[in-house]
Amino acid sequence: MVTSSVVNTYPLSSYSFGTKEPKMEKDTSVADRLARMKLNYMKEGMRTSVEAILLHNHPHILLLQIGNTFCKLPGGRLKPGENGIRFHLTINDHYTPFPPSDTPFCLAEIEGLKRKLSSKLAANSPNMQPNWQIGECVAVWWRPNFETIMYPYCPPHISKPKECKKLYVVHLSEREYFAVPKNLKLLAVPLFELYDNVQRYGPVISTIPQQLSRFQFNMIPA
Amino acid sequence: MEIMNGRLNNGGNLNLVFDIYPLSNYYFSSKPGVSSKEETLGDRARRLKSNYDVHGMRTYVEAVILVELFKHPHLLLLQAKNCIYKLPGGRLRPGESDVDGLKRKLSTKLSADETQCQWEVVGECIGTWWKSDFETLPFPYLPSSGNNPKECTKLYLVKLPSSRDFVVPKNLKLLAVPMCQLHESRKTYGPIISGIPQLLSRFAINMVGS
Numbered sequence: 001m002v003t004s005s006v007v008n009t010y011p012l013s014s015y016s017f018g019t020k021e022p023k024m025e026k027d028t029s030v031a032d033r034l035a036r037m038k039l040n041y042m043k044e045g046m047r048t049s050v051e052a053i054l055l056h057n058h059p060h061i062l063l064l065q066i067g068n069t070f071c072k073l074p075g076g077r078l079k080p081g082e083n084g085i086r087f088h089l090t091i092n093d094h095y096t097p098f099p100p101s102d103t104p105f106c107l108a109e110i111e112g113l114k115r116k117l118s119s120k121l122a123a124n125s126p127n128m129q130p131n132w133q134i135g136e137c138v139a140v141w142w143r144p145n146f147e148t149i150m151y152p153y154c155p156p157h158i159s160k161p162k163e164c165k166k167l168y169v170v171h172l173s174e175r176e177y178f179a180v181p182k183n184l185k186l187l188a189v190p191l192f193e194l195y196d197n198v199q200r201y202g203p204v205i206s207t208i209p210q211q212l213s214r215f216q217f218n219m220i221p222a
Numbered sequence: 223m224e225i226m227n228g229r230l231n232n233g234g235n236l237n238l239v240f241d242i243y244p245l246s247n248y249y250f251s252s253k254p255g256v257s258s259k260e261e262t263l264g265d266r267a268r269r270l271k272s273n274y275d276v277h278g279m280r281t282y283v284e285a286v287i288l289v290e291l292f293k294h295p296h297l298l299l300l301q302a303k304n305c306i307y308k309l310p311g312g313r314l315r316p317g318e319s320d321v322d323g324l325k326r327k328l329s330t331k332l333s334a335d336e337t338q339c340q341w342e343v344v345g346e347c348i349g350t351w352w353k354s355d356f357e358t359l360p361f362p363y364l365p366s367s368g369n370n371p372k373e374c375t376k377l378y379l380v381k382l383p384s385s386r387d388f389v390v391p392k393n394l395k396l397l398a399v400p401m402c403q404l405h406e407s408r409k410t411y412g413p414i415i416s417g418i419p420q421l422l423s424r425f426a427i428n429m430v431g432s
Contacts, residue, residue, distance in 0.1 A: 151419075153419055155294075191363045213363065214350055
C-alpha cells in the first residue's frame with residue numbers, strides 16, 4: 001500500500017487501451033440487484049465492496065460506462081475471505097470501517113481490489129498484468145438497508161449495515177496497458193465535471209473531488 | 223511523506239482511528255464579544271483586493287471538532303447572527319504555519335485567552351477549497367482557468383481531550399450539529415460544512431463512554 005498525499009499523474013497519451021471479451025452485469029435491473037444483494041447478505045453477511053480512483057492529467061478519473069448513462073468506478077464486491085471488516089472487533093458496538101492497517105486482513109482487502117481491477121481493466125494474459133499501486137482510502141459509504149441509498153457514515157440505530165463500500169486512490173505508473181471489456185466504455189472525466197453533478201454520477205462519484213482535495217497532484221508532462 | 227511500497231509504515235501520520243467524547247463532558251461559558259468590522263461590501267472588496275496585491279492568496283484554516291451525542295458524532299459550529307455558520311478558525315497571518323495559525327484562532331474563538339494554545343491538530347489537512355475570486359463560491363480543486371486563486375480554505379481535524387472548558391465570545395453561539403443533518407444540507411450550511419461527513423468517512427470515529 002502506498003501512503004502519500006502526493007499523487008503523480010501522467011498524460012492520457014502515455015497509456016494504451018485495448019479491448020477484451022465482454023463482462024456482463026449480473027443483474028438487469030435495480031430491483032434484481034437489490035434482491036440478489038439480499039440473498040448474498042443472508043449467506044455471507046455484510047457486503048464489502050472496494051472501488052478504485054485512477055487519475056491522470058489535470059486530474060481526470062477513469063470511469064466505466066455501462067450502456068448509455070450509468071457510470072461506475074472500477075471495482076466490486078470482495079469475496080468472503082477478502083473481507084477485512086468481518087473479522088474486526090467493533091469498538092463500542094459501532095461499525096468501524098478499518099482493521100488496523102498492518103494486519104493481514106487489510107492486506108487481503110488490497111489484494112481483493114487488485115483482483116477486481118485486473119478483472120475489469122487488465123488483459124487476460126498473466127504476463128501483462130499492471131502493477132497496481134493501491135494508495136490511501138479516501139471515502140467509505142454505508143448502505144443501511146436493501147435500497148439504493150448510501151451514507152458517508154453508519155447512521156445511528158443501524159446495527160447491521162448491508163454494505164460497506166470503500167474508495168481507494170490508485171497510483172498509476174507512467175505506462176500501462178488497459179484492456180476494457182467490449183460492453184463497457186472507459187471514460188476519463190475531469191473533476192470539475194463530477195463536482196456537484198449528482199444527477200449524472202450519483203452521490204458517491206460526484207463527491208470524489210472533495211475527497212481528493214487534500215492531495216497534491218503532480219502533473220508530469222509527456 | 224515518502225512513497226513506500228509493500229507494507230504500510232505507520233509513521234503516526236496515518237492514524238485513522240480517533241476518540242470523541244460525550245458533549246456532556248465539556249463546559250461552556252462566554253467572554254466579551256469581538257467586535258466585527260462594520261464595513262460595506264464595496265469597502266470589503268477593496269480591502270481584500272489590496273491585501274491580495276501585497277500578500278497574495280488568503281489562506282483560512284478551519285477546525286473540524288467532534289463530540290458525541292445520542293450515539294452519533296456531532297460537529298461544533300459557531301453561529302454568527304442568524305444564519306451564518308462557521309467552523310472555528312480564521313485567516314492565517316503572512317508567514318504563519320497552518321497549525322500555528324489554527325491554534326491561535328481556536329484560542330481566540332474557543333478559549334478564555336489567546337495564550338492558551340493547547341489544541342491537538344491531528345495529522346494533515348483533510349480537505350481544501352479554493353475561490354478563484356472573493357465573491358465566488360469555493361471549489362474543491364484549483365481553478366483550471368490558470369488564474370491564481372484568491373482564497374484557500376484548509377480543513378484540519380482537531381482532537382479534543384476527554385474534558386475541556388470552552389469560552390466563546392458573546393456575539394457567537396456554539397452549536398453541536400449531528401453529521402446526519404450536515405449531510406445534504408448544503409443550502410443551510412454551504413458546500414464546505416455540508417461536505418464534512420464525506421471527508422470524515424474514511425476515519426474510524428470511536429465514541430468513548432456514553
